[in-house]
Amino acid sequence: MTQIESLFATRLYRARLAKSGSALDPQELEASCYSIAEDDEAGQDWCEANGYPGYTSYASLTDLPWRFPVFKAMVKALDKHVAAFAEDLAFDLEGRKLKLEDLWINILPQGGMHASHIHPHSVISGTCYVAMPAGTSALKLEDPRAAMMMAAPPRFKDARRELQPFIYLAPEVGEVLLWESWLRHEVPMNMSEDDRISVSFNYSWA
Template identity: 55%
Template sequence: MSLRPLFVTQVYEATLAEDPDFAELNGALADMCRVLAQEDGAGRTWCKAHAYRGYTSYGSLTDLPRRFPEFAELKRRLDRHAATYARALNFDLARKPRLDNLWVNILKPGAGHSGHIHPHAILSGTVYVETPPGASALKLEDPRLAMMMARPSVRPDAPIPEQPFVYLTPQPGTVLMWESWLRHEVPPNAAKSERISISFNYG
C-alpha cells in the first residue's frame, strides 16, 4: 500500500540574516518603521478606524520603495526570492512576479491580525524585522478546512503537513511567502514589546 501526497501547498522560507549587511539594513528598516508610525497621520487614522492595535501603513502608503532607499533595497532582495518561489511552484508566467504593494506592521503586545487572504495577488508574504521573545508566530490554515465537514480531528502527533493549522515562528530576517489564496493570521502578540514586520504582495 502507498499514500500519494496530492495538491501540496508549498510555503517558501528563506532568510536575509545571512546577507553580510543584514544587521545594517534591518536596523535601518526598524528605524524607518518607527518613524512612519509617528509621522504617517493617515495611517494612524486608518488604524484607529479599523481597531488595529499598533501601526500599519497598509491603508495609507503604497509606494514605500519609491519613497525610501531602505525599502527600495528590501524590494530588490524580495524580488529575487519571489522569482525563485515562482519557479519552484512551476508557474507558467510571461514575466517575473512584480511587487504590487509593501506595508509596515507594528503590533503592540496583545495585538493580532485575524484570519484573511490577499485577493488580487499571486504571491504574498512577510519579512520579519523585530521578533522579541513571545512574539506571534504566523498561523497558516489548511485550505481544505471549510470542506472537511465530518472529518475527524487528527492526533496531536500527526505530521505537520496533516495538521489543520501550522504555526511558523520567524526570526529577524526570516522571509515567508505563500500563494495569496492561503488563509493565514497572526495570533495575539504575547511579547512584552512590539513585533515589527513588513508584508507584501506580488502579482
C-alpha cells in the same frame, strides 16, 4: 499492494531576506518603520477608525521604497526570492514576471493581532520580519482544505506535519516567508511587552 501518497502540495518558501553584509541593516529597517509610523497621520487615523491595534501603513502609503532606501533594497531582494518561488511552483508566466503590487508595515504592540485572512487578486504574498521579541506570536497557517472537511474527525496532536490543520511558524528577524496568496493565515495575539514588527507584501501577475 497498498499505496498511499500525498497530493496537491501547499508550498511555503522560507529564507534569509538578504546575505550578510548587504544594505539591509535590521536596525535601520526597524528605525525606518517607526519613523514612518510616527509621521503617517493618515495611517494612524485609519488604524483608530478601524480598531486596528498598533500601526499599519496598508491603507495609507504606497511608496515605501521611495521614502527610505532600505525599503528599495528590500524590494530588490524580494524580487529574487519571489522569482525563485514562482519557479518552484512551476508557474507558466508566459515570459512575464510577477511584480510587486503593494508593500506595507505592521507594528503589533502587546495584545495586538491580525485576524485570519487571505490576499485576494494577488499571486504570491509574504512577510519580512523586522522585530520578533521573545514570546511574540508565530505566524499561523490554515490547511486550505478545512472548509471541505465537514464531517472529518479531529487529528491527533502528533499527526504528521502535512496532516495538521494548522501550522505555526516562528520566523527570525531578517527572514522572509512566501506563500500563495489564497492560503489563509493569521497572527495570534502578541503576548510580548515589545512590538512585533514586520513588512508584508503582495506580488501580482502584471
